[in-house]
Amino acid sequence: MRILVTGAAGFIGSHYVRTLLGGGYEDLHPGSAVASVTVYDKLTYAGNLANLAPVEGRFTFVQGDICDADLLGEVVPGHDVVVNFAAETHVDRSIRGGASFVLTNVAGAQTLFETCLRAGVSRVLHVSTDEVYGSIEAPASFRETDRLDPNSPYSAAKAGGDLLARAYAVTHGLNVSVTRCSNNYGPYHFPEKVIPLFVTNLLDGLPVPLYGDGMNVRDWLHVDDHCRGIQVVLERGLAGDFYNIGGGAELSNRELTEKLLAATGRDWSLVTYVEDRKGHDRRYAIDGTRTAALGYTPRIPFEDGLAATVQWYRDNEAWWRPLKERARLT
Numbered sequence: 001m002r003i004l005v006t007g008a009a010g011f012i013g014s015h016y017v018r019t020l021l022g023g024g025y026e027d028l029h030p031g032s033a034v035a036s037v038t039v040y041d042k043l044t045y046a047g048n049l050a051n052l053a054p055v056e057g058r059f060t061f062v063q064g065d066i067c068d069a070d071l072l073g074e075v076v077p078g079h080d081v082v083v084n085f086a087a088e089t090h091v092d093r094s095i096r097g098g099a100s101f102v103l104t105n106v107a108g109a110q111t112l113f114e115t116c117l118r119a120g121v122s123r124v125l126h127v128s129t130d131e132v133y134g135s136i137e138a139p140a141s142f143r144e145t146d147r148l149d150p151n152s153p154y155s156a157a158k159a160g161g162d163l164l165a166r167a168y169a170v171t172h173g174l175n176v177s178v179t180r181c182s183n184n185y186g187p188y189h190f191p192e193k194v195i196p197l198f199v200t201n202l203l204d205g206l207p208v209p210l211y212g213d214g215m216n217v218r219d220w221l222h223v224d225d226h227c228r229g230i231q232v233v234l235e236r237g238l239a240g241d242f243y244n245i246g247g248g249a250e251l252s253n254r255e256l257t258e259k260l261l262a263a264t265g266r267d268w269s270l271v272t273y274v275e276d277r278k279g280h281d282r283r284y285a286i287d288g289t290r291t292a293a294l295g296y297t298p299r300i301p302f303e304d305g306l307a308a309t310v311q312w313y314r315d316n317e318a319w320w321r322p323l324k325e326r327a328r329l330t
Contacts, residue, residue, distance in 0.1 A: 088100050130246070217253075236294040
């Protein structure tokens with residue numbers, strides 16, 4: 001099986017490639033073999049080939065943009081499977097300027113789908129987010145059939161890519177499925193996102209910014225569970241269908257902050273309340289029944305996953321400190 005993974009030098013894509021090349025999904029499809037993996041990544045600020053150092057030399061690398069139809073036309077043919085992680089993902093950046101999000105997450109997705117169609121790729125998986133649904137009050141959870149109600153330029157652009165995936169399945173018969181995940185955490189996470197930002201700041205004794213009243217709720221999903229869910233859908237999902245992948249660990253941002261303070265041995269004196277994010281969704285929650293029916297369940301309890309993640313950042317300062325310094329993240 002020849003697999004092309006776009007956005008594979010980022011946080012989630014690189015974890016998928018490391019696990020795939022390490023044989024981590026063989027139990028889902030006994031006897032299957034990966035003949036080759038092609039990593040396709042633009043190497044933006046969040047793309048980092050160091051994320052793939054543990055499997056260096058075991059994949060082919062192509063630096064490229066999924067908006068580049070000519071380059072995709074050269075790279076995609078000959079692959080059996082395409083998994084698309086390529087996206088602009090940081091909500092705060094999308095609020096400051098949404099153009100790059102629309103370009104990559106909508107136009108780039110369409111370019112990739114069109115190229116896969118023309119190349120005769122037999123299976124495509126497009127990775128999306130639960131943020132496309134918008135906010136929901138407890139105790140309800142979003143199902144895949146619920147309407148999309150995105151509230152940020154990031155989530156609106158991801159919703160556009162999702163709908164294009166469905167359109168290519170219905171109109172052209174492209175064998176593409178879409179996964180929608182809850183908030184990810186784990187190693188190699190670029191330190192602008194809340195958990196790696198808070199952990200690295202706290203390890204340095206620096207303050208951390210808590211939006212609004214800190215009561216916005218997110219469901220946390222370890223990146224390893226997410227990638228396993230992706231593989232389950234890739235193996236067993238239906239064309240044109242959508243699949244929620246959740247972690248089953250709902251926490252308010254205040255509760256998360258308390259856990260991170262405890263894990264790093266710090267106290268609330270380092271927490272600074274800041275003005276709330278514009279259009280900040282109050283609560284995300286998704287129903288994972290459809291994906292569970294394919295055989296997926298999250299394996300990593302949040303407390304265990306968080307402890308391992310904090311320890312990873314303690315042990316890998318040489319990875320994250322240069323990134324923070326270049327991006328001036330505090």
